[in-house]
Amino acid sequence: MTYLCQRLLGVVARTLKETRVRRPCLSTVTPVWIRPICSCACVDDLLFRQLFDNFTYTYTYLLADNKSKEAVIIDPVIDLVQRDLRIIRDFNLELRYALNTHVHADHVTGSGVLKQRIPTCQSVISAASEAKANVHVGDGDILRFGAFSLEVRATPGHTTGCLTFVLHGCRLAFTGDALLIRGCGRTDFPQGNAETLYRSVHEKIFSLPENFMLYPGHDYTGQTVTTVGEEKAMNRRLKEDLSGFTEIMNNLKLPMPKEFAKTLPVNMECGVFDE
Numbered sequence: 001m002t003y004l005c006q007r008l009l010g011v012v013a014r015t016l017k018e019t020r021v022r023r024p025c026l027s028t029v030t031p032v033w034i035r036p037i038c039s040c041a042c043v044d045d046l047l048f049r050q051l052f053d054n055f056t057y058t059y060t061y062l063l064a065d066n067k068s069k070e071a072v073i074i075d076p077v078i079d080l081v082q083r084d085l086r087i088i089r090d091f092n093l094e095l096r097y098a099l100n101t102h103v104h105a106d107h108v109t110g111s112g113v114l115k116q117r118i119p120t121c122q123s124v125i126s127a128a129s130e131a132k133a134n135v136h137v138g139d140g141d142i143l144r145f146g147a148f149s150l151e152v153r154a155t156p157g158h159t160t161g162c163l164t165f166v167l168h169g170c171r172l173a174f175t176g177d178a179l180l181i182r183g184c185g186r187t188d189f190p191q192g193n194a195e196t197l198y199r200s201v202h203e204k205i206f207s208l209p210e211n212f213m214l215y216p217g218h219d220y221t222g223q224t225v226t227t228v229g230e231e232k233a234m235n236r237r238l239k240e241d242l243s244g245f246t247e248i249m250n251n252l253k254l255p256m257p258k259e260f261a262k263t264l265p266v267n268m269e270c271g272v273f274d275e
């Protein structure tokens with residue numbers, strides 16, 4: 001009898017233990033890969049700077065190959081070109097491309113002025129945007145700087161020509177306004193489309209491995225970076241199904257960017273009217 005009781009207690013204890021282990025903890029979220037950017041050789045050679053515009057909450061990214069000194073800049077802001085030029089000069093970089101994730105509606109791109117100031121620099125935007133630039137790219141294209149390659153992914157929905165740039169070896173992606181941290185670009189501009197954006201994010205960004213670091217075009221809440229896993233688990237808009245997402249996006253009721261009417265036409269001309 002004692003033996004049977006002990007066996008029974010053992011089974012109950014084991015079951016409780018297993019239940020405790022298996023039961024999901026409410027405060028647990030999908031684990032975030034916190035090791036620094038990458039374990040491949042390239043990380044030592046990558047110079048990476050995240051720069052911020054306090055006025056429009058825009059992130060600009062400078063990426064360079066430390067060995068060859070070739071560099072690209074993503075989403076430069078015209079008012080901060082002097083800052084960017086100083087950093088480029090300080091590191092003795094050769095700027096190859098000034099990339100635009102899209103035709104911005106809230107600030108003027110610095111890519112037109114940068115290419116005027118730096119002869120090696122070519123401005124880049126998507127062909128789908130129909131905006132002026134030296135180089136027009138589309139889904140699947142590759143942009144090289146030194147030993148590094150950025151894959152171009154078309155992620156329309158916020159605008160028709162929105163792009164995401166992926167630096168595979170270093171597990172980084174630059175999402176522009178397609179995906180913001182715990183949010184996404186608005187879809188109420190003339191070229192916006194909630195369904196298109198939903199498919200873009202799920203097919204072109206959430207299809208990356210969960211440990212990819214995602215760097216957005218803006219942040220209005222003081223956050224700097226996220227991951228694919230984090231956004232899949234915690235992005236309240238994009239965790240919804242398509243109809244839930246569309247419902248949210250159609251009811252954001254955001255005020256139009258202050259400079260909307262002025263910025264769009266000049267950004268269609270690469271940020272400078274007198275090219």
Ligand SMILES: N[C@@H](CCC(=O)N[C@@H](CSS)C(=O)NCC(=O)O)C(=O)O
Pocket residue numbers: 056104105106158177183184185186187218220254255256257258259
């Ligand atoms: N209040 C700002 C404009 C904020 C805004 O509309 N941001 C855009 C990205 S810049 S085109 C956006 O898509 N926001 C989405 C969101 O959920 O915030 C201003 O006055 O400039």
Ligand SMILES: [Fe+2]
Pocket residue numbers: 102103104105106158177185
């Ligand atoms: Fe935008």
